[in-house]
Amino acid sequence: MTQLTLMLSSANIITFLIIWRRNCMLSKSSTLYLMAISVADSLVLIFIVVLELSVKYHQQEPFWSYEPWCSLRDIFNYGAYNASTWLVVVFTVERFVAIHTWKMKTKICTPRCAAWTITAIFVFSHLFAIPHFWSNTSVYVNNKTRCIYNPEAPSQFIHTLVWFQTLQAYIFPFLIILTLNGLTLRLISLSNRVHITTDLTSRANKVMPLLRSRKRKSVVLLVTVSMSFMLLSVTRAITQIILRTTPMYTCDRNDYNLQINIAADTGTMLSLSNAAANMYLYVCTQSKFRQEFLACVRQVSFYCKTKL
Incomplete structure (x- = not known):
């Protein structure tokens, strides 16, 4: 698992560097959002996959089994995950505005606005994760220290925490993404029915296909990033929701005779894979990113050959 995580983290680092240093034909605001998504996804892999799952697999008593790490763990986990989620949401909003509204585009789709939005998302994502400090507790059971869901936590607190996290990490993002993607696809479908009239100049006839091509690429990038997030989450x-709001809340999460544990771990695997899939999505859907990626590979190969 550790080797796989390193490979996936490397994919995010490569994505960050290519978008940052190479010309991928993206707007400056989109470049900042995609770089921020790469950073947030890397934090998800570090906190959840490496420090939690991988350490748990290799050690019987991981360092986060003890206080205060047991209580702090989910703050960093959910903070990173929520930041990754809402960066996808605001990127969807930014692309929707850029594609459809010229007046708002000049105010919203700017590097300054993107930088402030990204900073706010990282800060508030971790602030909203602070209540998870009281959701776990460290216990000594069967000669082993473990970090478990706090069985003494009031049920109302747990239900509120679960539904708040579900709303901010899944339901609200899903609704926003589905709505904006639906509107985008509908407007693109309507615009495709509009043909250039015969009285347009030859210059316009040359420019319009280029604009439609750029808009199509923006839509492909938008739908690819946002819908893959939804399907994997x-x-x-x-x-x-099932685990934390039903009597299964107290079940042993290490007992894989229970089907819910298998389903939960499968869902976690799919959700975390989203944190490493963006580079491969860009390679598959964005020709300019693919060209820059191949150019980087050739440069690295040439450098290695000269050293050998």
Whole structure:
């Protein structure tokens, strides 16, 4: 698992560097959002996959089994995950505005606005994760220290925490993404029915196909990033609601005779894979990113050959 995580983290680093240093034909605001998504996804892999899952697999008593790390763990986990989620949401909003509204585009789709938005998302994502400090507790059971869901926490607190996290990480983002993607596809479908009239100049006839091509690429990037996030996250959203709001809340999460544990871990795997899939999505859907990626590979190969 550790080797796989390193490979996936490397993919995010490569994505960050290519978008930052190479010309991928993206607007400056989109470049900042995609770089921020790469950073947030890397934090998800570090906190959840490496420090939690991988350490748990290799050690019987991980460092986060003890206080205060047991209580702090989910603040960093959910903070990173929520930041990754809402960066996808604001990127969807930014692309929707850029594609459809010229007046708002000049105010919203700017590097300054993007930088402030990204900073706010990282800060508030971790602030909203602070209540998770009281959701876990460290216990000594069967000669082993473990970090478990706090069985003494009031049920109202747990239900409120679960539904608040579900709303901010799944339901609200899903609704926003589905609505904006639906409107985008509908408007693109309507615009495709409009043909250039015969009285347009030859210059306009040359420019319009280029504009339509750029708009199409923006839509492909928008739908690819946002819909892949939704499809990979929906299983975890459902299983987490079941686990934390039903009598299964007290079940042993290490007992894989229970089907809910298998489903929950499958959902977690799919959700976390979203944190490493963006580079491959860009390679598959964005020709300019693909060209820059291949150019980087050739440069690295040439450098290695000269050293050998």
